[in-house]
Amino acid sequence: MSYVNEVIERITKENPGEDEFHQTLNEVYSSIEVAVEQNEAQYRKDALLERLANPERQIKFRVPWVDDEGQVQVNTGYRVQFNSAIGPYKGGLRFHPSVNIGIIKFLGFEQIFKNALTGLPIGGGKGGSNFDPKGKSDREIMSFCQSFMNELYRHIGQDQDVPAGDIGVGGREIGYLYGQYKRITKQYEGVLTGKGLTFGGSLARTEATGYGLLYFADEMLKANNETFEGKTVTVSGSGNVAIYAIEKAHQLGAKVVTASDSTGWVYDPEGIDVALLKDIKEVRRLRMSDYAAERPSAEYHEGRGVWSVEADIALPCATQNEVTIDDAKDIVSNNYIALAEGANMPTTLEATKYLQDNGILFGPAKAANAGGVAVSALEMSQNSERLSWTFEEVDNKLHAIMQNIFKQLDETSKKYEQDKDYVAGANIAGFEKVVDAMQSQGIV
Numbered sequence: 243m244s245y246v247n248e249v250i251e252r253i254t255k256e257n258p259g260e261d262e263f264h265q266t267l268n269e270v271y272s273s274i275e276v277a278v279e280q281n282e283a284q285y286r287k288d289a290l291l292e293r294l295a296n297p298e299r300q301i302k303f304r305v306p307w308v309d310d311e312g313q314v315q316v317n318t319g320y321r322v323q324f325n326s327a328i329g330p331y332k333g334g335l336r337f338h339p340s341v342n343i344g345i346i347k348f349l350g351f352e353q354i355f356k357n358a359l360t361g362l363p364i365g366g367g368k369g370g371s372n373f374d375p376k377g378k379s380d381r382e383i384m385s386f387c388q389s390f391m392n393e394l395y396r397h398i399g400q401d402q403d404v405p406a407g408d409i410g411v412g413g414r415e416i417g418y419l420y421g422q423y424k425r426i427t428k429q430y431e432g433v434l435t436g437k438g439l440t441f442g443g444s445l446a447r448t449e450a451t452g453y454g455l456l457y458f459a460d461e462m463l464k465a466n467n468e469t470f471e472g473k474t475v476t477v478s479g480s481g482n483v484a485i486y487a488i489e490k491a492h493q494l495g496a497k498v499v500t501a502s503d504s505t506g507w508v509y510d511p512e513g514i515d516v517a518l519l520k521d522i523k524e525v526r527r528l529r530m531s532d533y534a535a536e537r538p539s540a541e542y543h544e545g546r547g548v549w550s551v552e553a554d555i556a557l558p559c560a561t562q563n564e565v566t567i568d569d570a571k572d573i574v575s576n577n578y579i580a581l582a583e584g585a586n587m588p589t590t591l592e593a594t595k596y597l598q599d600n601g602i603l604f605g606p607a608k609a610a611n612a613g614g615v616a617v618s619a620l621e622m623s624q625n626s627e628r629l630s631w632t633f634e635e636v637d638n639k640l641h642a643i644m645q646n647i648f649k650q651l652d653e654t655s656k657k658y659e660q661d662k663d664y665v666a667g668a669n670i671a672g673f674e675k676v677v678d679a680m681q682s683q684g685i686v
Protein backbone atom coordinates (compact mmCIF):
# COMPACT_ATOMS: atom_id res chain seq x y z
CA MET A 243 0.00 0.00 0.00
CA SER A 244 1.29 3.51 -0.77
CA TYR A 245 2.42 5.70 2.13
CA VAL A 246 -0.48 8.08 1.51
CA ASN A 247 -3.08 5.30 1.69
CA GLU A 248 -1.47 3.78 4.76
CA VAL A 249 -1.73 7.11 6.59
CA ILE A 250 -5.33 7.73 5.48
CA GLU A 251 -6.25 4.30 6.81
CA ARG A 252 -4.38 4.73 10.08
CA ILE A 253 -5.64 8.23 10.87
CA THR A 254 -9.21 7.27 9.98
CA LYS A 255 -9.04 4.26 12.29
CA GLU A 256 -7.49 6.23 15.14
CA ASN A 257 -10.16 8.96 14.95
CA PRO A 258 -13.48 7.13 14.65
CA GLY A 259 -16.71 8.97 13.87
CA GLU A 260 -15.02 12.11 12.51
CA ASP A 261 -16.66 11.83 9.08
CA GLU A 262 -15.99 15.32 7.75
CA PHE A 263 -12.36 15.15 8.88
CA HIS A 264 -11.96 11.78 7.12
CA GLN A 265 -13.46 13.33 4.00
CA THR A 266 -11.00 16.22 3.79
CA LEU A 267 -8.09 13.95 4.74
CA ASN A 268 -9.02 11.70 1.82
CA GLU A 269 -9.38 14.59 -0.59
CA VAL A 270 -6.13 16.28 0.38
CA TYR A 271 -3.93 13.22 0.77
CA SER A 272 -5.16 11.49 -2.39
CA SER A 273 -4.46 14.56 -4.47
CA ILE A 274 -0.95 15.19 -3.06
CA GLU A 275 0.15 11.62 -3.75
CA VAL A 276 2.01 12.68 -6.92
CA ALA A 277 4.08 15.13 -4.89
CA VAL A 278 4.59 12.76 -1.94
CA GLU A 279 5.89 10.00 -4.25
CA GLN A 280 8.91 12.13 -5.15
CA ASN A 281 10.11 12.14 -1.51
CA GLU A 282 8.31 9.14 -0.15
CA ALA A 283 11.20 7.49 1.72
CA GLN A 284 12.12 10.67 3.57
CA TYR A 285 8.55 11.62 4.41
CA ARG A 286 7.83 8.12 5.66
CA LYS A 287 10.95 8.15 7.85
CA ASP A 288 9.95 11.53 9.28
CA ALA A 289 6.30 10.41 9.72
CA LEU A 290 5.48 13.64 8.00
CA LEU A 291 1.96 12.80 6.88
CA GLU A 292 1.09 11.42 10.31
CA ARG A 293 2.34 14.58 12.00
CA LEU A 294 0.46 16.80 9.57
CA ALA A 295 -2.81 14.93 10.18
CA ASN A 296 -2.55 15.10 13.98
CA PRO A 297 -3.37 18.48 15.53
CA GLU A 298 -0.60 19.96 17.66
CA ARG A 299 -3.23 20.43 20.35
CA GLN A 300 -7.00 20.12 20.75
CA ILE A 301 -8.92 21.76 23.54
CA LYS A 302 -12.46 20.86 24.61
CA PHE A 303 -14.26 22.73 27.36
CA ARG A 304 -17.55 23.26 29.13
CA VAL A 305 -19.49 26.46 28.43
CA PRO A 306 -22.20 27.09 31.04
CA TRP A 307 -24.46 30.13 30.65
CA VAL A 308 -27.82 31.38 31.88
CA ASP A 309 -30.72 31.97 29.46
CA ASP A 310 -33.35 34.72 29.73
CA GLU A 311 -35.64 32.46 31.80
CA GLY A 312 -32.90 31.93 34.38
CA GLN A 313 -32.29 28.37 33.19
CA VAL A 314 -28.64 27.23 33.16
CA GLN A 315 -27.57 25.90 29.76
CA VAL A 316 -24.43 23.91 29.00
CA ASN A 317 -22.64 23.75 25.64
CA THR A 318 -19.32 22.32 24.52
CA GLY A 319 -16.51 24.57 23.30
CA TYR A 320 -13.57 23.55 21.08
CA ARG A 321 -10.32 24.99 19.82
CA VAL A 322 -8.11 22.84 17.62
CA GLN A 323 -4.60 24.24 17.19
CA PHE A 324 -3.71 22.21 14.16
CA ASN A 325 -0.44 23.43 12.73
CA SER A 326 1.86 26.36 13.58
CA ALA A 327 4.67 25.66 11.09
CA ILE A 328 4.22 28.92 9.19
CA GLY A 329 2.67 31.22 11.81
CA PRO A 330 0.37 31.54 14.84
CA TYR A 331 -2.76 29.38 14.62
CA LYS A 332 -5.40 31.25 12.64
CA GLY A 333 -8.98 30.33 11.84
CA GLY A 334 -12.54 31.05 12.77
CA LEU A 335 -15.01 30.01 15.43
CA ARG A 336 -18.23 28.29 14.35
CA PHE A 337 -21.34 28.38 16.55
CA HIS A 338 -23.83 25.87 15.16
CA PRO A 339 -25.72 22.90 16.65
CA SER A 340 -23.95 20.51 14.23
CA VAL A 341 -20.49 21.36 15.62
CA ASN A 342 -18.48 18.43 16.98
CA ILE A 343 -14.79 17.57 17.03
CA GLY A 344 -14.94 16.03 13.52
CA ILE A 345 -16.32 19.27 12.05
CA ILE A 346 -13.75 21.43 13.83
CA LYS A 347 -10.90 19.15 12.73
CA PHE A 348 -12.08 19.19 9.11
CA LEU A 349 -12.19 22.98 9.18
CA GLY A 350 -8.83 23.23 10.96
CA PHE A 351 -7.14 20.86 8.52
CA GLU A 352 -8.47 22.82 5.52
CA GLN A 353 -7.31 26.01 7.18
CA ILE A 354 -3.65 24.87 7.26
CA PHE A 355 -3.46 24.70 3.46
CA LYS A 356 -5.73 27.68 2.83
CA ASN A 357 -3.64 29.89 5.06
CA ALA A 358 -0.44 28.70 3.37
CA LEU A 359 -1.86 29.65 -0.04
CA THR A 360 -2.46 33.26 1.07
CA GLY A 361 1.32 33.73 1.27
CA LEU A 362 0.89 35.30 4.71
CA PRO A 363 2.47 34.01 7.96
CA ILE A 364 -0.50 32.21 9.53
CA GLY A 365 -0.79 28.62 10.77
CA GLY A 366 -4.02 26.61 10.88
CA GLY A 367 -6.61 26.38 13.66
CA LYS A 368 -10.36 26.34 14.19
CA GLY A 369 -12.83 26.35 17.04
CA GLY A 370 -16.43 26.76 17.99
CA SER A 371 -19.33 25.34 19.87
CA ASN A 372 -22.55 23.38 19.40
CA PHE A 373 -24.36 26.51 20.69
CA ASP A 374 -27.24 27.51 18.39
CA PRO A 375 -27.45 31.32 18.05
CA LYS A 376 -30.76 31.10 16.15
CA GLY A 377 -33.61 32.67 18.10
CA LYS A 378 -31.40 33.78 21.00
CA SER A 379 -31.67 37.29 22.42
CA ASP A 380 -28.70 39.68 22.36
CA ARG A 381 -28.27 39.19 26.08
CA GLU A 382 -28.13 35.41 25.70
CA ILE A 383 -25.57 35.71 22.90
CA MET A 384 -23.44 37.97 25.11
CA SER A 385 -23.76 35.66 28.08
CA PHE A 386 -22.66 32.69 25.97
CA CYS A 387 -19.75 34.58 24.35
CA GLN A 388 -18.46 35.76 27.75
CA SER A 389 -18.56 32.26 29.18
CA PHE A 390 -16.87 30.85 26.07
CA MET A 391 -14.05 33.39 26.41
CA ASN A 392 -13.68 32.73 30.16
CA GLU A 393 -12.02 29.48 29.11
CA LEU A 394 -10.67 30.28 25.64
CA TYR A 395 -8.60 33.30 26.71
CA ARG A 396 -5.88 31.16 28.32
CA HIS A 397 -5.17 29.39 25.02
CA ILE A 398 -5.00 32.35 22.63
CA GLY A 399 -2.95 35.51 22.07
CA GLN A 400 -1.89 37.79 19.23
CA ASP A 401 1.31 35.78 18.61
CA GLN A 402 -0.16 32.43 19.57
CA ASP A 403 -3.64 31.82 18.23
CA VAL A 404 -5.97 34.38 16.65
CA PRO A 405 -9.62 33.27 16.22
CA ALA A 406 -12.18 34.99 14.00
CA GLY A 407 -15.72 34.38 12.76
CA ASP A 408 -17.31 31.55 10.79
CA ILE A 409 -20.92 30.31 10.62
CA GLY A 410 -22.88 31.84 13.55
CA VAL A 411 -20.04 34.16 14.56
CA GLY A 412 -20.08 37.66 13.05
CA GLY A 413 -19.30 41.19 14.18
CA ARG A 414 -21.66 41.09 17.17
CA GLU A 415 -20.15 37.91 18.63
CA ILE A 416 -16.55 39.00 17.97
CA GLY A 417 -17.33 42.25 19.83
CA TYR A 418 -18.60 40.41 22.94
CA LEU A 419 -15.69 37.93 22.81
CA TYR A 420 -13.16 40.75 22.48
CA GLY A 421 -14.65 42.74 25.34
CA GLN A 422 -14.39 39.74 27.64
CA TYR A 423 -10.81 38.91 26.55
CA LYS A 424 -9.74 42.47 27.29
CA ARG A 425 -11.47 42.44 30.65
CA ILE A 426 -9.78 39.23 31.76
CA THR A 427 -6.29 39.88 30.40
CA LYS A 428 -6.05 43.69 30.44
CA GLN A 429 -4.52 43.40 26.95
CA TYR A 430 -5.70 45.54 24.05
CA GLU A 431 -4.19 43.38 21.34
CA GLY A 432 -5.09 41.87 17.98
CA VAL A 433 -6.17 38.55 19.46
CA LEU A 434 -9.33 38.27 17.35
CA THR A 435 -10.02 39.41 13.80
CA GLY A 436 -13.27 40.59 12.28
CA LYS A 437 -13.47 43.25 14.99
CA GLY A 438 -15.61 46.36 14.65
CA LEU A 439 -14.04 49.32 12.87
CA THR A 440 -13.95 51.43 16.05
CA PHE A 441 -11.83 48.90 17.97
CA GLY A 442 -9.15 47.61 15.62
CA GLY A 443 -11.14 45.96 12.84
CA SER A 444 -10.02 46.23 9.24
CA LEU A 445 -11.96 47.91 6.48
CA ALA A 446 -13.00 45.33 3.83
CA ARG A 447 -12.87 42.40 6.30
CA THR A 448 -16.67 42.08 6.14
CA GLU A 449 -16.58 41.95 2.34
CA ALA A 450 -13.36 39.92 2.07
CA THR A 451 -14.52 36.32 1.68
CA GLY A 452 -17.24 37.09 -0.86
CA TYR A 453 -15.18 39.62 -2.83
CA GLY A 454 -12.16 37.30 -2.71
CA LEU A 455 -14.26 34.44 -4.08
CA LEU A 456 -15.20 36.56 -7.08
CA TYR A 457 -11.63 37.79 -7.63
CA PHE A 458 -10.49 34.17 -7.62
CA ALA A 459 -13.29 32.92 -9.88
CA ASP A 460 -12.67 35.80 -12.27
CA GLU A 461 -9.02 34.72 -12.63
CA MET A 462 -10.08 31.12 -13.17
CA LEU A 463 -12.56 32.19 -15.86
CA LYS A 464 -10.09 34.51 -17.59
CA ALA A 465 -7.46 31.74 -17.74
CA ASN A 466 -10.09 29.75 -19.62
CA ASN A 467 -11.17 32.59 -21.94
CA GLU A 468 -14.36 33.47 -20.05
CA THR A 469 -15.56 36.39 -17.90
CA PHE A 470 -18.43 37.23 -15.53
CA GLU A 471 -19.80 39.88 -17.89
CA GLY A 472 -23.38 39.02 -18.88
CA LYS A 473 -23.35 35.66 -17.05
CA THR A 474 -26.09 34.21 -14.86
CA VAL A 475 -24.88 33.06 -11.45
CA THR A 476 -26.49 30.87 -8.80
CA VAL A 477 -25.48 31.39 -5.18
CA SER A 478 -26.52 29.31 -2.17
CA GLY A 479 -26.52 30.70 1.34
CA SER A 480 -27.40 34.20 2.53
CA GLY A 481 -24.78 34.82 5.19
CA ASN A 482 -21.68 36.96 5.10
CA VAL A 483 -19.96 35.05 2.27
CA ALA A 484 -23.05 34.88 0.04
CA ILE A 485 -24.03 38.55 0.48
CA TYR A 486 -20.67 39.96 -0.62
CA ALA A 487 -20.21 37.35 -3.34
CA ILE A 488 -23.53 38.52 -4.83
CA GLU A 489 -22.53 42.17 -4.48
CA LYS A 490 -19.20 41.66 -6.28
CA ALA A 491 -20.74 39.40 -8.96
CA HIS A 492 -23.11 42.27 -9.82
CA GLN A 493 -20.19 44.71 -9.92
CA LEU A 494 -18.45 42.40 -12.41
CA GLY A 495 -21.48 42.50 -14.72
CA ALA A 496 -23.13 39.18 -13.83
CA LYS A 497 -26.67 38.59 -12.56
CA VAL A 498 -27.19 36.47 -9.44
CA VAL A 499 -30.62 34.86 -9.43
CA THR A 500 -30.68 32.73 -6.24
CA ALA A 501 -29.92 32.77 -2.51
CA SER A 502 -30.96 30.36 0.24
CA ASP A 503 -31.08 29.56 3.94
CA SER A 504 -31.61 26.34 5.90
CA THR A 505 -35.36 26.29 5.25
CA GLY A 506 -35.71 27.38 1.64
CA TRP A 507 -34.42 29.27 -1.37
CA VAL A 508 -35.32 32.20 -3.52
CA TYR A 509 -35.34 32.48 -7.32
CA ASP A 510 -35.23 36.12 -8.35
CA PRO A 511 -34.98 36.42 -12.16
CA GLU A 512 -34.40 40.18 -11.96
CA GLY A 513 -31.30 39.62 -9.87
CA ILE A 514 -31.01 39.54 -6.08
CA ASP A 515 -31.58 42.96 -4.50
CA VAL A 516 -28.43 43.20 -2.36
CA ALA A 517 -29.58 46.22 -0.33
CA LEU A 518 -32.77 44.37 0.66
CA LEU A 519 -30.84 41.17 1.39
CA LYS A 520 -28.42 43.05 3.67
CA ASP A 521 -31.30 44.70 5.50
CA ILE A 522 -33.11 41.36 5.96
CA LYS A 523 -30.05 39.39 7.06
CA GLU A 524 -27.61 41.82 8.66
CA VAL A 525 -29.98 44.32 10.28
CA ARG A 526 -33.31 42.58 10.91
CA ARG A 527 -31.86 39.02 11.13
CA LEU A 528 -34.83 37.51 9.25
CA ARG A 529 -35.23 34.61 6.78
CA MET A 530 -35.19 34.27 2.98
CA SER A 531 -38.98 33.83 3.06
CA ASP A 532 -39.13 37.42 4.38
CA TYR A 533 -36.93 38.57 1.47
CA ALA A 534 -39.36 36.92 -0.97
CA ALA A 535 -42.34 38.52 0.78
CA GLU A 536 -40.84 41.99 0.27
CA ARG A 537 -39.52 41.48 -3.27
CA PRO A 538 -42.23 41.19 -5.96
CA SER A 539 -39.95 39.52 -8.57
CA ALA A 540 -38.83 36.73 -6.20
CA GLU A 541 -40.29 33.22 -5.90
CA TYR A 542 -39.80 31.34 -2.62
CA HIS A 543 -39.34 27.55 -2.56
CA GLU A 544 -39.23 25.38 0.55
CA GLY A 545 -36.26 23.00 0.88
CA ARG A 546 -33.26 22.73 -1.47
CA GLY A 547 -33.09 23.42 -5.21
CA VAL A 548 -30.66 26.20 -6.11
CA TRP A 549 -28.65 24.04 -8.53
CA SER A 550 -31.71 23.05 -10.54
CA VAL A 551 -31.75 26.61 -11.90
CA GLU A 552 -30.14 27.09 -15.31
CA ALA A 553 -27.10 29.35 -15.07
CA ASP A 554 -23.42 29.65 -16.04
CA ILE A 555 -21.56 29.77 -12.75
CA ALA A 556 -22.36 28.14 -9.39
CA LEU A 557 -21.13 29.64 -6.13
CA PRO A 558 -22.04 27.44 -3.15
CA CYS A 559 -21.71 29.72 -0.10
CA ALA A 560 -23.79 27.92 2.56
CA THR A 561 -22.11 24.96 4.29
CA GLN A 562 -20.25 21.65 3.92
CA ASN A 563 -21.55 18.91 1.61
CA GLU A 564 -24.41 21.00 0.24
CA VAL A 565 -23.59 20.06 -3.38
CA THR A 566 -24.37 16.35 -3.74
CA ILE A 567 -23.91 14.04 -6.71
CA ASP A 568 -27.50 14.75 -7.84
CA ASP A 569 -26.81 18.48 -7.73
CA ALA A 570 -23.60 17.91 -9.71
CA LYS A 571 -25.61 16.08 -12.37
CA ASP A 572 -28.01 19.05 -12.55
CA ILE A 573 -25.08 21.46 -12.84
CA VAL A 574 -23.62 19.47 -15.73
CA SER A 575 -26.93 18.98 -17.55
CA ASN A 576 -27.70 22.69 -17.14
CA ASN A 577 -24.44 23.46 -19.01
CA TYR A 578 -22.68 25.41 -16.27
CA ILE A 579 -19.10 26.53 -17.06
CA ALA A 580 -17.71 26.75 -13.53
CA LEU A 581 -18.21 26.23 -9.82
CA ALA A 582 -16.20 28.06 -7.17
CA GLU A 583 -16.62 27.17 -3.50
CA GLY A 584 -17.41 30.03 -1.10
CA ALA A 585 -18.28 27.78 1.85
CA ASN A 586 -15.78 25.30 3.30
CA MET A 587 -15.98 21.92 1.49
CA PRO A 588 -19.51 22.50 0.12
CA THR A 589 -19.08 19.81 -2.55
CA THR A 590 -18.98 16.10 -1.71
CA LEU A 591 -16.02 14.07 -3.01
CA GLU A 592 -18.23 12.22 -5.48
CA ALA A 593 -19.78 15.44 -6.77
CA THR A 594 -16.37 17.12 -7.14
CA LYS A 595 -15.08 14.23 -9.23
CA TYR A 596 -18.20 14.20 -11.38
CA LEU A 597 -17.95 17.95 -12.07
CA GLN A 598 -14.26 17.76 -12.92
CA ASP A 599 -14.73 14.70 -15.15
CA ASN A 600 -17.42 16.58 -17.03
CA GLY A 601 -15.25 19.59 -17.74
CA ILE A 602 -16.68 22.06 -15.19
CA LEU A 603 -13.97 24.45 -13.99
CA PHE A 604 -13.77 23.73 -10.28
CA GLY A 605 -12.36 26.27 -7.78
CA PRO A 606 -11.78 24.53 -4.42
CA ALA A 607 -12.65 26.30 -1.17
CA LYS A 608 -9.21 26.41 0.35
CA ALA A 609 -8.16 28.65 -2.54
CA ALA A 610 -11.43 30.30 -3.55
CA ASN A 611 -12.56 31.39 -0.08
CA ALA A 612 -9.12 32.29 1.29
CA GLY A 613 -9.88 36.00 0.98
CA GLY A 614 -11.51 36.11 4.41
CA VAL A 615 -8.58 34.77 6.32
CA ALA A 616 -6.17 36.75 4.12
CA VAL A 617 -7.78 40.02 5.20
CA SER A 618 -7.80 38.72 8.78
CA ALA A 619 -4.02 38.46 8.47
CA LEU A 620 -3.99 42.04 7.13
CA GLU A 621 -6.04 43.05 10.19
CA MET A 622 -3.32 41.47 12.36
CA SER A 623 -0.67 43.51 10.51
CA GLN A 624 -2.61 46.74 11.06
CA ASN A 625 -3.12 45.91 14.76
CA SER A 626 0.62 45.24 15.17
CA GLU A 627 1.61 48.55 13.66
CA ARG A 628 -1.31 50.35 15.36
CA LEU A 629 -2.50 51.79 12.06
CA SER A 630 -5.59 51.43 9.86
CA TRP A 631 -5.38 51.17 6.11
CA THR A 632 -8.00 52.55 3.72
CA PHE A 633 -10.67 50.35 2.15
CA GLU A 634 -8.96 50.69 -1.21
CA GLU A 635 -5.58 49.67 0.15
CA VAL A 636 -6.98 46.51 1.76
CA ASP A 637 -9.17 45.67 -1.24
CA ASN A 638 -6.23 46.05 -3.64
CA LYS A 639 -4.10 43.78 -1.49
CA LEU A 640 -6.94 41.24 -1.34
CA HIS A 641 -7.28 41.33 -5.11
CA ALA A 642 -3.54 40.75 -5.59
CA ILE A 643 -3.56 37.88 -3.05
CA MET A 644 -6.43 36.13 -4.86
CA GLN A 645 -4.72 36.56 -8.23
CA ASN A 646 -1.57 35.08 -6.78
CA ILE A 647 -3.47 32.14 -5.29
CA PHE A 648 -4.94 31.28 -8.69
CA LYS A 649 -1.47 31.58 -10.26
CA GLN A 650 -0.04 29.12 -7.72
CA LEU A 651 -2.82 26.61 -8.46
CA ASP A 652 -2.41 26.97 -12.20
CA GLU A 653 1.37 26.59 -12.12
CA THR A 654 1.33 23.71 -9.65
CA SER A 655 -1.30 21.77 -11.56
CA LYS A 656 0.77 22.17 -14.73
CA LYS A 657 4.02 21.21 -12.98
CA TYR A 658 2.47 17.90 -11.92
CA GLU A 659 0.83 17.34 -15.31
CA GLN A 660 -2.66 17.76 -13.93
CA ASP A 661 -3.50 20.85 -15.94
CA LYS A 662 -6.75 22.54 -14.82
CA ASP A 663 -7.11 20.26 -11.79
CA TYR A 664 -7.23 23.16 -9.35
CA VAL A 665 -8.05 20.82 -6.45
CA ALA A 666 -4.69 19.11 -6.90
CA GLY A 667 -3.04 22.49 -7.54
CA ALA A 668 -4.35 23.95 -4.26
CA ASN A 669 -3.57 20.92 -2.14
CA ILE A 670 -0.06 20.41 -3.51
CA ALA A 671 0.92 24.10 -3.41
CA GLY A 672 -0.30 24.43 0.20
CA PHE A 673 1.31 21.14 1.20
CA GLU A 674 4.71 22.01 -0.28
CA LYS A 675 4.92 25.25 1.68
CA VAL A 676 3.83 23.77 5.02
CA VAL A 677 6.04 20.73 4.62
CA ASP A 678 9.09 22.80 3.83
CA ALA A 679 8.52 24.79 7.05
CA MET A 680 7.88 21.62 9.07
CA GLN A 681 11.01 19.87 7.75
CA SER A 682 13.18 22.90 8.54
CA GLN A 683 11.94 23.05 12.14
CA GLY A 684 12.82 19.44 13.00
CA ILE A 685 10.75 16.80 14.72
CA VAL A 686 8.24 18.89 16.67
Ligand code: GLU
Nearest residue numbers: 333334406407408615618
Ligand atom coordinates in the same frame (compact mmCIF):
# COMPACT_ATOMS: atom_id res chain seq x y z
N1 GLU B 1 -13.81 31.32 8.95
C1 GLU B 1 -13.09 31.86 7.84
C2 GLU B 1 -12.48 30.73 7.03
O1 GLU B 1 -13.06 29.69 6.91
C3 GLU B 1 -12.13 32.97 8.23
C4 GLU B 1 -11.13 32.63 9.26
C5 GLU B 1 -10.30 33.84 9.75
O2 GLU B 1 -10.55 34.96 9.32
O3 GLU B 1 -9.43 33.61 10.57
O4 GLU B 1 -11.43 30.86 6.44
